Amino acid sequence: MTVVPTEWSEPDSRLGTYYDLLWTGLAIVALGAVVYWEPISITVSITPQRLAGATILGVTLGIAVTYGSFVSERFQRLWETSRIRFAGLFVFVMGGQLGLNVVPTWTVLTMLAFLLTLIPLRVVIYFRTR
Numbered sequence: 525m526t527v528v529p530t531e532w533s534e535p536d537s538r539l540g541t542y543y544d545l546l547w548t549g550l551a552i553v554a555l556g557a558v559v560y561w562e563p564i565s566i567t568v569s570i571t572p573q574r575l576a577g578a579t580i581l582g583v584t585l586g587i588a589v590t591y592g593s594f595v596s597e598r599f600q601r602l603w604e605t606s607r608i609r610f611a612g613l614f615v616f617v618m619g620g621q622l623g624l625n626v627v628p629t630w631t632v633l634t635m636l637a638f639l640l641t642l643i644p645l646r647v648v649i650y651f652r653t654r
Contacts (some may be wrong), residue, residue, distance in 0.1 A: 535594045545647050548639050555636045566628045578630050582637025585622040589638075590645040 532540030559568050579643055592599040623631030 578633030580635040586641025
């Protein structure tokens with residue numbers, strides 16, 4: 525049972541696009557707060573090399589996830605399996621925690637670039653499929 529209606533997962537869903545933009549915006553605000561205030565044990569020291577590398581990695585991941593989520597029917601069918609979905613989300617969450625502990629600057633900057641890439645891609649997909 526999903527929290528959001530299943531029709532929101534369609535690429536041409538206006539409410540689904542708003543929902544995606546809302547949670548992406550909230551995640552960007554949260555990560556921006558982490559970069560600005562550096563809470564608890566997260567220290568973010570931005571250098572040009574780290575920023576460039578994290579941006580390239582984040583944009584690449586953003587394009588791959590957007591393609592898999594909205595364009596690739598094969599990936600969408602695979603993602604419908606609850607075991608695959610659970611395993612994928614588990615690996616994502618644990619990888620994020622590990623990344624924040626081992627390389628916090630790279631993790632935060634990559635996630636920021638990833639989320640900033642998702643916004644225009646999601647809007648483009650909505651307008652192309654509508």
